[in-house]
Amino acid sequence: MEFRCIHCGSEVKALFVQYSPGNIRLMKCENCKVVADEYIECEITILLIDLILHKRKAYRHLLYNLLNRDAVDVEGIMWKSSFLLLFFELCRNLIIHNSKEGLGSSTTSLSSIWVCGKMLTEVILENFVFFSVLLLPSRFLLNSLSPVTRYKEVFLAIVVSSYFKIFLIAMMVWEFPFPALYIVDVFVLSSNAVALKVLTQSMMIGCIGVCIGAHAAKFATSHLLEIKLVDWFLL
């Protein structure tokens, strides 16, 4: 991956020149003639706010200029954020389970083990279907020499742009109306679409279509698994 101007998406050789520790000069983009990436000097909170506001320049900074630095362990971030994503998905399924069963319902240790195993199986299979459906059409959006590398980039972009799922933790601690779960889903879907758009530089409508398809496939898998696993358990 190469550094990018966050305004026009053009490649830039360097984002800043360092004269001495703490003394840097931000480089300008040769295409649009403005500072290529002003987030270099911004607080992380400003970046987080702009990410929540779905500003494409914030996503360009995150995906091209922040995760592209030599000092950053991209593989490590990918693994850690993948496990975090699975954990958030488990929280989501637990919220749905609690809303169906009721928090006050008594459970035996055997049924608790069954519920945990069922949720973990569902989460792994749902996400396998989600990323399969998302990565296959992404092939047509990618214009790269190395598809494997680009698939990794798309995977990382989708995992990182699912940061909104952190609100599921809050939903487990405090009581929220159940539809709030779907509001989180909509934010995650739109955030995934913006990240995919920034990474592939394709039409926004195509990226939204791919993300809706992947989320719909995951939703369908979730319902299918629920029916099948319950049938299997009852038999």
Ligand SMILES: [Zn+2]
């Ligand atoms: Zn530019």
